[in-house]
Amino acid sequence: MTADNGLNRDRGRASTARIYNYLLGGKDNYEADREAAEEIIRSAPDAPAVARENLRFAGRAASWAVAAHGIKRVVDIGVGISHGVPIPSVETCVHNVAPGARVVAFDHDEVVLAHARACRPGYGGVLHGDVTDLDGIFDHPAAGLIDTNRPMVVVLAAVLHFIGDATAVMDGLRERLAPGSVVVLSHATSTDTSEDRVGGMTKAYEGASSPINFRSEGEIRALALGWDIVTPPGLVDVQLWSVDGSYRGELYETVRVVGMAAVLPGRQQGQGHMPGGAR
Ligand SMILES: C[S@@+](CC[C@H](N)C(=O)[O-])C[C@H]1O[C@@H](n2cnc3c(N)ncnc32)[C@H](O)[C@@H]1O
Numbered sequence: 001m002t003a004d005n006g007l008n009r010d011r012g013r014a015s016t017a018r019i020y021n022y023l024l025g026g027k028d029n030y031e032a033d034r035e036a037a038e039e040i041i042r043s044a045p046d047a048p049a050v051a052r053e054n055l056r057f058a059g060r061a062a063s064w065a066v067a068a069h070g071i072k073r074v075v076d077i078g079v080g081i082s083h084g085v086p087i088p089s090v091e092t093c094v095h096n097v098a099p100g101a102r103v104v105a106f107d108h109d110e111v112v113l114a115h116a117r118a119c120r121p122g123y124g125g126v127l128h129g130d131v132t133d134l135d136g137i138f139d140h141p142a143a144g145l146i147d148t149n150r151p152m153v154v155v156l157a158a159v160l161h162f163i164g165d166a167t168a169v170m171d172g173l174r175e176r177l178a179p180g181s182v183v184v185l186s187h188a189t190s191t192d193t194s195e196d197r198v199g200g201m202t203k204a205y206e207g208a209s210s211p212i213n214f215r216s217e218g219e220i221r222a223l224a225l226g227w228d229i230v231t232p233p234g235l236v237d238v239q240l241w242s243v244d245g246s247y248r249g250e251l252y253e254t255v256r257v258v259g260m261a262a263v264l265p266g267r268q269q270g271q272g273h274m275p276g277g278a279r
Helices: 016-023 031-043 047-069 090-097 110-119 134-138 166-176 195-204 217-222
Strands: 073-077 102-107 126-128 153-157 182-189 256-263
Touching: 016 031, 016 047, 016 110, 031 047, 031 195, 047 073, 047 090, 047 153, 047 182, 047 256, 073 090, 090 102, 090 153, 102 110, 110 126, 134 166, 166 182, 182 217, 217 256
Parallel strands: 073 102, 073 153, 102 126, 153 182
Antiparallel strands: 182 256
16 A cells, blocks of 8 residues: 555455555555455456456546537546556546546545545545435535536446446436536446356455446446437447547456446537537
8 A cells, every 4th residue: 555644444344446456556455455356356367457448448438528518527426546557547538638627526435535635636626425325426515516507527437336226326317417418437247247257256345345236238228218328339348438439449258347428318409519618
């Protein structure tokens, strides 16, 4: 662990954020995290490569969404610990295409928040929030940062598979966000992956801060009911996600994470797609 910022607790229990950090090749993890991550890798040797592709997807899709829709507000929920990993973060990718955009980070893990505050200056706010409590996020005392009357981009990268009722989260976002908002989502899928591998990875997370729920592609697609999934590319392996087909990473069969961007419909014609424009 390089910097625990005084939050040196819970060492004995693996956390989803620090397991992910280990899979990414980061140094901000403890023995319990490394043991769980190694158990995941025994079931799915491609897990580190897919974790890195997931992080690339998050930045690529979020920056596409702000550029293509002219949105200047991004809420990144479940931000993880990825500083020091040589892959551009969500906030860096967003600022590359929209330097004035405000990116606000939420996580339910105080250790993640401490790292983000210390090491990710690109965030325009790092706040405690649980994705299962959307009122707590969008009515946060620092909510001046978040104007739900205007379209925003919400990033849910590799988070909803840690949530039992992911449908309730998406329904809640649909009720709260302005039309024209975009959700960028990635999720571990059981589709086209052997039951043994899925079972092994699920078991590895059992003692961690949250269990993992692998869902089928059909179940993940259904999370976007009431949203318009951006097609192409639709819901695809994260390493195949790009709107213009310009990005194509290697596919892996031992573990799959799929991603999509989905737009909340309901805007008047002519209001959408303002490339590079501010709202
Ligand atoms: C696998 S990491 C993904 C990090 C980042 N989004 C990415 O894709 O690179 C999952 C993150 O979600 C956070 N998380 C898990 N459950 C959460 C919840 N209920 N509310 C908010 N954050 C949560 C964890 O603390 C962790 O930081």
